[in-house]
Amino acid sequence: MKTPYILALLWILTGNTGTANSQSQIGLALPDDVNTVVGDPSVLPADYSTELPVISITWSKLASDNEKRRSTIMSYDPNTGTVNAFGEYQGRVSLTDKASLRIDSTELSDAGTYVLSLLIENIGTEEGFITLNVMVPPTIEVGPSDPYVAEWGETVTLTCLVTNAIPAITFLRWEKDGIPVDGIAEQSKYSGGNLDSPSLLIRHVMRADAGRYTCIANHPVRPAAANIRLDVLFPASIISFTDSTSATEADPITLQCVADGNPPPNITWVKDGGRLKTPARSQPVSKDVRASSLVLSRVRLNDTGEYKCTATNGIGKSDARTMRLSIRAARKKLSSATVAVIVGATAGGLWLVICVLLVVWFIRRRRSQKEKKKFAFYYNIGRRDQGRMEGKMEMEEDREPPPYASLPEKPTNQKSGYAGIETMRKSASQKFKERRYAKALYAYGPREENELSLEPDDVIEVLEGEDGGWCLGYLRGRIGLFPSNYVQFIPARQVMAAKAGVLCKDIEDDTPSKRSI
Secondary structure (H helix, E strand, C coil): CCHHHHHHHHHHHHCCEEECCCCCCCCCECCCEEEEECCCCEEECCECCCCCCEEEEEEEEECCCCCCCEEEEEEEECCCCEEEECHHHCCCEEEECCCEEEECCCCHHHCEEEEEEEEECCCEEEEEEEEEEEEECCEEEEECCCCEEEECCCCEEEEEEEECCECCCCEEEEEECCEEHHHCCCCCCEEECCCCCCCEEECCCCHHHCEEEEEEEECCCCCEEEEEEEEEEEEEEEEEECCCEEEECCCCEEEEEEEEEECCCEEEEEECCEECCCCCEEEECCCCEEEEEEEECCCCHHHCEEEEEEEECCCCCCEEEEEEEEEECCCCCCCHHHHHHHHHHHHHHHHHHHHHHHHHHHHHHHHHHHHHHHCHHHHHHHHHHHHHHHHHHCCCCCCCCCHHHHCCCCCCCHHHHCHHHHHHHHHHHHHCCCCEEEEECCCECCCCCCECCECCCCEEEEEECCCCCEEEEEECCEEEEEEHHHEEEECHHHHHHHHHHHHHHHHHHCCCCCCCC
């Protein structure tokens, strides 16, 4: 207890004092204020620089109601290393660095102005002042209750009470399911819910207004929040219902009615205004949704009628839907004998169709063969003339006799050798008024020896045959058969005009025409 008296005596002997606000002789430096949070440790930093001996370091606190009155909270003697704490600060304060004061677990009463006094030999006392601000985060309470149940169409007020905030909060807002209410609906839906009016007013609550509402307050320490769940009771509504349908007698039918509401709805069925003998099965789909199924395992004709589903939950009006079920009489099953007759008749009909198709194919094939035989004589005569013209062009190694080798020997006279084609032309002119020609539309490769090879734009002289079958013709010195569906029949005058044009061109170019008959 002698230390305070010694310090006071030394202060009197030195006879002068200094403060950190004036120019310090030892460079004493302290910040103006320090902020901390209640319950957290806080440090009041202080520093100085001197080579003179420091006799004592003392921390004191000014009284909140009288700044001239101060109470010592800690003293330190550098010579002996003795540290003394006083009053309610015992066990909570310590000296760090050169002269900084550390307070463990800061309390709200620790807020105030602190004074650091240093007693320096040959200088006296130097003092510095620092203010400790103790901040307290806000406490938020929301109401009226959690959860808060409101009925559809009501106006609801959600309260938000903010207390114990030091300093006061700077901002307040409400969120619904994590989204600010300002961006959810029109301004007429909500009112309040801000710093001036913390309570949130919700007008005409609906099903969509149900959810979790959060009141959030901004504070320098940290934001604070509290939430409440709003549960809205809304009328029952049918969301799915079986459409009108028809079925055959003895078929299984299931009619389904799905409704939602809060509280969950009760679903009932009636047929033509009367209760059903068959009970419906109801099961929950979710918290607010119920499904009711009316199962008719084997429908009968008297099941035809109007079926009505009604959903109600005591909130607002009930909801009802109606559908019509029509039952057809079942067709009588055919006997096994009747089925056998039908199957036999069907099989017989199929065989008849197949036989007719085979007969038609056979007749057409015979007709085609007859046409080829009909022109065989003329073809052989033409082959005889052609052989005389092409014999000289055969390759030396190809010595195999042509099909016409068995015919009588070719005439040596060139004129008589061409008597066959001339004879056929005369025969054709007697039958028709003028010569007939055909123009090749497509390329045709002969499949048999007695057929002509056609190229597009070839002009064939027609000797025998009509459109729709095989024709006998003369092309490039050769007589043979050609299919009429590969050509287009053209008048003789068109051919003569074409020949005249080709002849003029041949005289100029001295080049034979490729498309000659």
